[in-house]
Amino acid sequence: MNIWTDLRDFFFPRLCVACGKRLLKGEEGLCLSCSSSLPYTYIYNKEGNEMEQCFWGRFPIVRASSLFYYTKGGNVARVLYAMKYHNRKRLCVKMGEWLGHALLPSGFFEGIDCLLPVPLFRSRQRERGYNQSELLAQGIARKTHLPLCNNALYRVRNNATQTHKSGYARWQNVQGLFRVTSGADCLKGKHILLVDDVLTTGATLVACADALSTIEGIRISIVTLAWAK
Structure with missing residues (x-):
């Protein structure tokens, strides 16, 4: 005791x-x-699943998956809100471990070289004190033993929240939002896994992928904790 x-x-x-x-x-x-x-998606490593189809015609990805379905006002929404705004760092890591543990037996992480969390803008991260997607990725790393790469991509500006925007407005809001750093050269020819907390329209993740596409031979997969199907 x-x-x-x-x-x-x-x-x-x-x-x-x-x-x-x-x-x-x-x-x-x-x-x-x-x-x-909690509402599991159970899509895990199913090739051509509906989440992967969200990116068809937008950006070529290897695979995509999510652990839970998101519904407004539901328990998953409450978890995400606590992760973002209530300083629940341990919860972020725990949910990453949960995600990693659930998807690992499906072979989803096979062939992945590193985890790349979606970055926050510098001032936003200083204000919050952490990046929930990075902590989520840390939890995944604990279960998969994959390395983290958090110095290859940065957010150019502190764009307005996506929460109340229409689908078209979300896409406009993220145009040119991310850029790669000089350290991104280490990702040449690598298969990286973009990690974010929730997938809605996919605008933010596609903006990340667009920036990373300048790296020679890079392959990109996507995983999120939740999916607003």
Whole structure:
């Protein structure tokens, strides 16, 4: 028994980000009941799945997958909100571990050379204190043992939030949003996995892929924690 942990949980109880109930020992971010009710996509490594089809005609990708379906106001939405805005760093890593553990048996990570999280703008990351996609990628790395590459791509500007924009406006909002760094040369001929928290229209991920396409011989796959199908 860890007396300091017990005292912390007594005075500052840990609550489930989905239902608000007090968490038990061993639970992180989500209670067992809410964890077991999350809507899995089960697409994992299915070739030509509907998520991959979102990118057909936009950018050539090797494969794409997501762990959960996203619905407005649902438990997955609450998890994502906590990851982004409530400083739940451990939750970000845990969800990455969950994603990695679920997809690993399907062979989804075979042939991947490194994980590349979608970057935040510098001022946004300083304000938030972390990049949730990078922490998500760290969790995936713990399960897959794939290296992280977080110095090859950067965000040019702090674009306005995509949340309330139409599909067309989202695409306009991300034009020229990312650029590669001089360190991106190490990705020549590599198969990289772009990691983000949620896929909506795919505009941000395609903007990342467009910037990375300047690297000779690069191949790109995509994984997200959630998908707003």
